[in-house]
Amino acid sequence: MSEAPECTAEHDQLLFDVFAQRCPSRSTLEHLTGRWGVLAMAALHDGTFRFNELRRRVHGVSEKMLAQTLQALERDGFVHREAQHTIPPKVEYSLTDRGKRTAALLLDLIRDVEAQMPEVIAANERYDAARNG
Amino acid sequence: MSEAPECTAEHDQLLFDVFAQRCPSRSTLEHLTGRWGVLAMAALHDGTFRFNELRRRVHGVSEKMLAQTLQALERDGFVHREAQHTIPPKVEYSLTDRGKRTAALLLDLIRDVEAQMPEVIAANERYDAARNG
DNA sequence: GGGTTGCACTTTCTAAAAGTTAGTGCATTC
DNA sequence: GAATGCACTAACTTTTAGAAAGTGCAACCC
Incomplete structure (x- = not known):
């Protein structure tokens, strides 16, 4: 059995740990x-x-999932939503300052992944060959 | 209708784009x-x-999902798996060099998220109050 | 002027993914 | 000699994602 997950909110100092199952930081991370x-x-x-x-x-996203995703990100304060109640409606989405900082980190990741795709594809082929060959 | 997704593999120069639906970089990103x-x-x-x-x-992960996740990461060349065929079996997992670089970016993200959790929680409360109040 | 398209969603239904449980075969620990 | 741990896989159930249709009105097309 493993120890109790750590994620405390004590004496004015909050400690968040994504490795702890019930830590709210985990769901926030999942939204991102x-x-x-x-x-x-x-x-x-x-x-x-x-x-x-x-x-x-965002090619391939359904309306339902985009709406759901944006709502979660808005609730977490990463995204700002501004709606004009006109007809037809006009709703604009943008990043908050906090969202911009975090988005920059996500972009670093994306660029890193895109850049190493040739190596990833080569690794895929090696892996598959080792089992099927 | 939206334009065809871009993700070409032409004249020795590969261009990968996670925004393109069928680009392999998207599934690699999802594994990570x-x-x-x-x-x-x-x-x-x-x-x-x-x-x-x-x-x-990794508190809360099932055996099935951990196995599946590690296999995907191994196939992409982020994780190295070394098995001793003893009884009981001993299997060791570690990051490849490429995996280490990418893991560092993921850690930046994690630390960023953990650090801003107080603000996230405050944003959650504001959001919820605006609808229920 | 009648049909199509677009706006930002929500609702309903189905398909895919994740989670749960049980089983494997042997070895060490209690 | 019973229980536990090792690293998984396979079968089954529950949760989630995705696809399709509906909303109500307005601007564009011919």
């Missing part, structure tokens, strides 16, 4: 690193976009 | 940023661990 979270944050790093503009940028 | 991928990478950043050691570190 989830399949669509990363891409939405990265897309918004380029500026302000309307809902359907984002949907076109 | 998936719920357990981030945590496995971060755990392995501290050194070499056996399967069940990792399972205890």
